[in-house]
Amino acid sequence: MVKKERYKEKFMFQELKNKKVLFITTKNLDYLRNTQELRLLREQAAQVSVIGVKDKSYPLRLIKVFFKLLFTSCKKYDVVFVGFAPQLIVPFWSFKFKRSELYIDFFISMYDTLCFDRKKFSPDSFAGKRLLNIDKKTLRQADKIICDTKAHGNYFAQELGAHPEKLQVLYLEADKSIYYPRHGEKPQEARGKFTVLYFGSVLPLQGIEVVLEAMNRLKDDPNFCFYFIGPIGQDIQKPQGKNIHYRHWLSQDELAQYIDFSDLCLAGHFNAEIQKAKRTIPGKAYLYHAVGKPMILGENLANHELFSEQEKGIYFVEMGSGEKLAEKIKKIANIGR
Structure with a gap:
């Protein structure tokens, strides 16, 4: 809870x-x-x-x-x-x-x-x-x-x-008329795979470079399917692989569907250099929680105000490390098998 x-x-x-x-x-x-x-x-x-x-x-x-x-x-x-x-x-x-x-x-x-x-x-x-x-x-x-x-x-x-x-x-709250468990089916490309989702507006404090590094470390593992939703600029190198899928942006209803069929969602924030990232809870965490999805949060005081690893499906990871994030994703995937 x-x-x-x-x-x-x-x-x-x-x-x-x-x-x-x-x-x-x-x-x-x-x-x-x-x-x-x-x-x-x-x-x-x-x-x-x-x-x-x-x-x-x-x-x-x-x-x-x-x-x-x-x-x-x-x-x-x-x-x-x-x-x-x-x-x-x-x-x-x-x-x-x-x-x-x-x-x-x-x-x-x-x-x-x-x-x-x-x-x-x-x-x-x-x-x-x-x-x-x-x-x-x-x-x-x-x-x-x-x-x-x-x-x-x-x-x-x-x-x-x-x-x-x-x-x-006043903590944020998801719109539960949109974000709720739907129990929908995965797309064909994700079926039989541990599906990991990240979405964001690509602000610096979100630490997307950490997410992309973690994806790059796992891009050749056929057991995973990654979805990255957000407007990544051409100046950012994106890892490519058969199990990595990019979406520029989605409507709220479409986003809710993607969250629903994912096995794990990445919340963050993951940037370790910007202090604001340690003082705020990412808005996406509220959406993931409303849909009942397991998620990984950055290890900081703000996230611990509301969330605890004693709660099922809540995980924390050291901020700023794509390697640590990849290790955490693999560990959670193995727990779920």
Whole structure:
């Protein structure tokens, strides 16, 4: 079982019982975190109004959200809840929220993500310092700060000055109308083989090079079938073999089917150099768990907040090593035979 701390989320949202809430997000409305928070808000609040749009273009979404905010009176709301990326809303619009409690979902630090995760800016550069100031200002203005793990919350408190008493953890949750055990049949190419799945958006902290190295080490073993789902660039060398199959991307329903017929799913994160990878639980882990699939997680504090090897089908591996990951996959496959 997932550890009980996960269920504190419903206690937290009881604070909003019978209140009028304005929910604001710059992320697409069907984004997993948005749908989860809106569901929980609607279970408790007396009224939930939403400012958000469905456009695929992020700049266009941001412009439309700003336009709607310009003509929205926030005085009638007890709580303003800013979802994904409050750094794009709070520093510019906080004057409209003065009569309401301000809740923010500080899902990511822009400073951490752009300076240390994706390395777009140096922390000491003008842009890096500006990002740090925006993060700190956003956290300072909030009355309640929602984060995705305790480890991430500790980072926000220690490095960005978030007040510890404002922090509350809300773990992600899979959409169970899509991700559930289906017991479907494997494709012809995977039948009779131990099928291993990985999917991801190929962000640096995910450590896809570790996954690809593990696949390369096992590519000649006819007992395995690997599926890698994600947009791998041409600059990345992909191992090739009869038992390795690549898919650029899939719809959520198709992805759920692939997860369902797999014997083992790789969750991660596997990058050992980026500290953020050790403070966050990969979103795919929640999907795998909802479908009831065995999975391999990176050995870190964040993953241990919810998952334990005492639970059937949960395995941990040293981060940063394709060799260790390949060994773990082989060991699990042998256990299953």
